[in-house]
Amino acid sequence: MELKKNPKKDLNKNRGLYxxxxxxxIMLLTYVALEYKTYDKADYVSQSMNIDEEILEEVPITIQFTPPPPPPPPVAPTIIEIVDDEKIIEETIIETSETDPDAPVLEVEDIEVAEIDEDEPIPFMAIEDVPIFxxxxxxxxxxxxxxxxxxxxxxxxxxSKNFRYPEIAQEMGIQGKVNIMFIIQKDGNIGNVRLRGPDKSLEKEAARIIDKLPKMTPGKQRGKxxxxxxxxxxxFKLQ
Incomplete structure (x- = not known):
C-alpha cells in the first residue's frame, strides 16, 4: 500500500516552538538537580538552642553542723530548808526634817561663817571685784x-593686735575656732592655759597670743x- 502525504498536515509548522x-x-530540570540538597536527620531544636546532650552542674557541698546537746537540767535539792518565820526584822526609823519649835533660837553672833577656800577659783561672772585689764x-x-x-x-x-594666721595653716586651707581657757592668778599673772582647736598650728598661734597678755589686777572676793x-x-577664717 503506498503511503501518501496529506498536503493539509505540515509537521514542521510548530517545530521551533516545541x-x-x-x-x-531541560534547563529547569538541570537547575533543580544542581540545587537539590540533602540533610542528615538531627534534632534542630537542640542544635539551635546549643543544648548539650549531657549538662554537668556543680552542686555545692552542704556541711551540716550538729549543735551540741543542751545541758542537763539542774538537779532539784533533796533537802528542803524551812525558814523560821519568827525572825525579827529591824524597822527603819525615819526622822522628821522639820525644826523643833521648842528649840532655842540662835543669835546671829552664834552662827559661824564658813571661810572661803582661797585656792578655789571664783567664776568671772560671779566675782565681787572683777580682775582689771x-x-x-x-x-x-x-x-x-x-x-x-x-x-x-x-x-x-x-x-586683733597680735593675731597672725599661721602660714602652714593657710597653705593647707585649715581654719576653725580655738577655745581658750586660762586662770588669772592671785598675783595677776596668767596661768593654767588650756586650748582646744581643729589643728596644732592654730592652737600654737592662740597660745602665743595669750602669752603676750599683760599682768592684770587680780580679782577679789570679800577683799581677798x-x-x-x-x-x-x-x-581662724580664711578670706
Missing part, C-alpha cells in the same frame, strides 16, 4: 558690769585676792 519548550524544560582702771568706779565689759573689749583688742578663770574663742 524546540524552545523542550530546551526550557590694764587700761580699765577707771571703769571700776562704774561697777562690776562696766569692768567686765571693758575687760572683754581689751581682750578682743589684744587678740582669788583665782579667776576666763575663757574666750579665737576664730
Amino acid at each position: 524546540f524552545v519548550a523542550g530546551l526550557a524544560l 590694764p587700761g580699765c582702771e577707771k571703769e571700776k568706779e562704774k561697777g562690776a558690769e562696766a569692768t567686765r565689759a571693758c575687760f572683754q573689749k581689751m581682750m578682743n583688742k589684744h587678740i 585676792a582669788v583665782k579667776v578663770p576666763f575663757s574666750i574663742p579665737i576664730n
Whole structure:
C-alpha cells in the first residue's frame, strides 16, 4: 500500500516552538538537580538552642553542723530548808526634817561663817571685784558690769593686735575656732592655759597670743585676792 502525504498536515509548522519548550524544560530540570540538597536527620531544636546532650552542674557541698546537746537540767535539792518565820526584822526609823519649835533660837553672833577656800577659783561672772585689764582702771568706779565689759573689749583688742594666721595653716586651707581657757592668778599673772582647736598650728598661734597678755589686777572676793578663770574663742577664717 503506498503511503501518501496529506498536503493539509505540515509537521514542521510548530517545530521551533516545541524546540524552545523542550530546551526550557531541560534547563529547569538541570537547575533543580544542581540545587537539590540533602540533610542528615538531627534534632534542630537542640542544635539551635546549643543544648548539650549531657549538662554537668556543680552542686555545692552542704556541711551540716550538729549543735551540741543542751545541758542537763539542774538537779532539784533533796533537802528542803524551812525558814523560821519568827525572825525579827529591824524597822527603819525615819526622822522628821522639820525644826523643833521648842528649840532655842540662835543669835546671829552664834552662827559661824564658813571661810572661803582661797585656792578655789571664783567664776568671772560671779566675782565681787572683777580682775582689771590694764587700761580699765577707771571703769571700776562704774561697777562690776562696766569692768567686765571693758575687760572683754581689751581682750578682743589684744587678740586683733597680735593675731597672725599661721602660714602652714593657710597653705593647707585649715581654719576653725580655738577655745581658750586660762586662770588669772592671785598675783595677776596668767596661768593654767588650756586650748582646744581643729589643728596644732592654730592652737600654737592662740597660745602665743595669750602669752603676750599683760599682768592684770587680780580679782577679789570679800577683799581677798582669788583665782579667776576666763575663757574666750579665737576664730581662724580664711578670706
